[in-house]
Amino acid sequence: MADFVGFAPTMVLYGGLILLPIGLAVALSFYSWNGIGKMRYVGGANWAQFFHDPIAGHSLEVTGVLVLASWLVQTPLSMALGMFVAGRQRYRAVYAAFYLLPLLLSTAGIALMWQSLLDPNFGGIAWLGEHLGMPFLHQNWLGGNSTALWTIVFLIAWQFVPFHTLLYQMGRKQIPDVLYEAAALDGITPWQQFLHITLPQLRYTIVVSSTLIVVGSLTYFDIIYILTVGGPGYTTRVLSLDMYLEAFTNLSFGYASVLAVVLGVIGIAVALVLVRITGFSSMESQREGMA
Amino acid sequence: MSVSAPGLRLRACAPARPGLAARMRRAGHHLRARPGRAVAFVLGTVWLVVVLAPIYFMVLSSLRNEGTYITANPWVPTGGLTFSEYSTVFHAGLGTYFVNSVIVTGSSVVLTLTLSLAMSFRVIRRTSRFAGWSLRLVIFGLAIPIQALIVPLYVIILKLGIYDTLLALILTLSASAIPVAVLIMLSFIRDIPRELIDAMAVDGAGEWRIFGRLIVPLSRPVLATLGIYTGLNVWNNFLIPLVLTQSNGTAVLPLGLYKFQGEYGIDVPAIMAAVLLSVIPLVVLYVAMRRQFVRGLSGVGLR
Numbered sequence: 001m002a003d004f005v006g007f008a009p010t011m012v013l014y015g016g017l018i019l020l021p022i023g024l025a026v027a028l029s030f031y032s033w034n035g036i037g038k039m040r041y042v043g044g045a046n047w048a049q050f051f052h053d054p055i056a057g058h059s060l061e062v063t064g065v066l067v068l069a070s071w072l073v074q075t076p077l078s079m080a081l082g083m084f085v086a087g088r089q090r091y092r093a094v095y096a097a098f099y100l101l102p103l104l105l106s107t108a109g110i111a112l113m114w115q116s117l118l119d120p121n122f123g124g125i126a127w128l129g130e131h132l133g134m135p136f137l138h139q140n141w142l143g144g145n146s147t148a149l150w151t152i153v154f155l156i157a158w159q160f161v162p163f164h165t166l167l168y169q170m171g172r173k174q175i176p177d178v179l180y181e182a183a184a185l186d187g188i189t190p191w192q193q194f195l196h197i198t199l200p201q202l203r204y205t206i207v208v209s210s211t212l213i214v215v216g217s218l219t220y221f222d223i224i225y226i227l228t229v230g231g232p233g234y235t236t237r238v239l240s241l242d243m244y245l246e247a248f249t250n251l252s253f254g255y256a257s258v259l260a261v262v263l264g265v266i267g268i269a270v271a272l273v274l275v276r277i278t279g280f281s282s283m284e285s286q287r288e289g290m291a
Numbered sequence: 292m293s294v295s296a297p298g299l300r301l302r303a304c305a306p307a308r309p310g311l312a313a314r315m316r317r318a319g320h321h322l323r324a325r326p327g328r329a330v331a332f333v334l335g336t337v338w339l340v341v342v343l344a345p346i347y348f349m350v351l352s353s354l355r356n357e358g359t360y361i362t363a364n365p366w367v368p369t370g371g372l373t374f375s376e377y378s379t380v381f382h383a384g385l386g387t388y389f390v391n392s393v394i395v396t397g398s399s400v401v402l403t404l405t406l407s408l409a410m411s412f413r414v415i416r417r418t419s420r421f422a423g424w425s426l427r428l429v430i431f432g433l434a435i436p437i438q439a440l441i442v443p444l445y446v447i448i449l450k451l452g453i454y455d456t457l458l459a460l461i462l463t464l465s466a467s468a469i470p471v472a473v474l475i476m477l478s479f480i481r482d483i484p485r486e487l488i489d490a491m492a493v494d495g496a497g498e499w500r501i502f503g504r505l506i507v508p509l510s511r512p513v514l515a516t517l518g519i520y521t522g523l524n525v526w527n528n529f530l531i532p533l534v535l536t537q538s539n540g541t542a543v544l545p546l547g548l549y550k551f552q553g554e555y556g557i558d559v560p561a562i563m564a565a566v567l568l569s570v571i572p573l574v575v576l577y578v579a580m581r582r583q584f585v586r587g588l589s590g591v592g593l594r
Contacts, residue, residue, distance in 0.1 A: 003418055009406055013402075013462060017467070018435065018469075022443075025443045095335055101343070107545065108549050109569060158341070163588065166588060218436070244534075
């Protein structure tokens with residue numbers, strides 16, 4: 001009875017707004033519905049459409065590029081910054097406090113801030129390009145076919161590197177000093193020290209941080225929706241945005257549900273694979289090498 | 292992901308080989324003059340500039356007006372600064388968005404913490420199979436991206452008749468926060484010594500009493516961490532309000548900022564002022580309780 005009282009409210013809320021939608025997304029993917037009128041069962045028609053939809057295929061590609069680029073940019077950068085702020089000098093703690101500032105801003109706030117900074121006419125970046133003799137800075141970053149996606153990658157990094165820096169800083173602080181003292185006797189260089197002590201000891205942090213980066217950028221939506229709505233053309237149209245636009249702009253709720261199911265399945269698969277290949281020994285590896 | 296061979300690590304910890312004295316001298320040398328430190332300082336400072344410059348630009352721009360924003364140097368505080376845009380946006384509805392955000396965030400945090408604490412307590416005191424199954428279902432939710440659920444969520448909220456209400460946001464955001472909250476809460480509550488609970492039970496305390504007198508007080512630190520973590524996520528969420536509300540009266544801050552951009556268009560100083568006003572509560576929190584805040588921020592990374 002006590003179990004029931006403790007669990008029931010959570011399960012009603014969670015069941016109704018997380019579990020039920022999962023089932024409903026799958027069910028809706030077999031219907032044609034514009035959100036207002038009658039639902040019509042169409043069998044696998046939406047799914048057939050998906051496999052012949054060049055836009056969906058393209059948005060899958062863009063999503064893949066975004067995920068890969070985000071991981072490649074954010075991981076080394078946050079790791080380096082995390083090691084930096086975990087150092088002993090006093091000034092680094094001050095830097096660390098400022099590094100966290102982007103985490104206070106909402107995604108909408110970050111998007112609007114960068115929109116004015118990157119404005120090709122009156123933006124702060126364009127001004128620098130014009131007045132400091134760096135003409136390459138003076139371009140339409142978010143409106144250019146070749147720059148838009150990379151600009152988005154940078155903005156996402158600006159938003160999330162602070163968080164991952166924090167993870168790496170904490171990971172570094174948990175490594176016992178003993179390991180470094182022993183290594184110092186061996187006279188190894190700082191680079192060897194990083195390679196042979198720090199990096200292996202950070203395994204758990206790397207797993208957590210990478211999983212969050214990959215899953216997070218896989219479903220990334222906010223900044224792209226506010227700044228480019230997938231454009232110019234389809235260059236920044238990621239899968240989650242494609243799904244949103246199919247549902248709430250094209251009013252094809254059935255087809256959008258197909259995209260939702262695809263997104264959900266990829267998300268779950270990626271999370272499971274990452275945990276599997278990297279997470280098995282992560283728990284015990286935390287204190288490994290202590291002897 | 293690079294994971295080095297265990298052998299390398301062992302060698303690093305192995306006792307020093309012959310020539311110890313020479314090696315120690317070299318080690319000492321490394322401690323004294325590392326060129327790496329200078330490089331680290333330079334690169335660390337570059338990132339500091341990357342972080343602070345946009346924020347500085349935003350603050351400075353918010354102190355202009357439509358005219359001076361275009362004419363003045365965007366990086367130097369000369370040529371007339373004013374707070375007028377702040378009062379403009381405040382009177383243009385930012386106050387309403389602000390109140391909505393406070394209501395939604397406050398309610399969601401209370402609801403999430405209460406439900407996940409109650410559930411975690413029942414998990415460690417479980418007497419039925421129902422408990423185990425529920426827990427498994429909730430943990431499964433960790434892998435579900437909420438973005439994939441917006442279409443069915445919209446349908447359900449519509450059918451429940453609570454579309455375009457703050458209640459819809461509170462329920463949905465709490466539900467999506469539950470898996471992480473339960474996971475963190477559970478790992479904390481498991482460490483509460485079982486003897487304490489058993490001792491209370493032997494003294495005749497019922498489950499409610501154990502919960503209220505023992506579990507809740509002992510969980511205060513994790514409640515603070517989790518509260519900040521959940522609160523930040525709810526406060527900054529954009530997608531759920533975008534899908535589940537539409538009128539100005541129910542807009543929360545992130546959505547309100549987006550609407551401002553639509554209405555004010557080129558009045559950049561007004562938009563920058565609105566962004567800065569929306570972040571004030573978080574800055575105050577950050578300054579007032581930095582330690583807890585940092586712990587809350589990294590909540591998911593901690594075990």
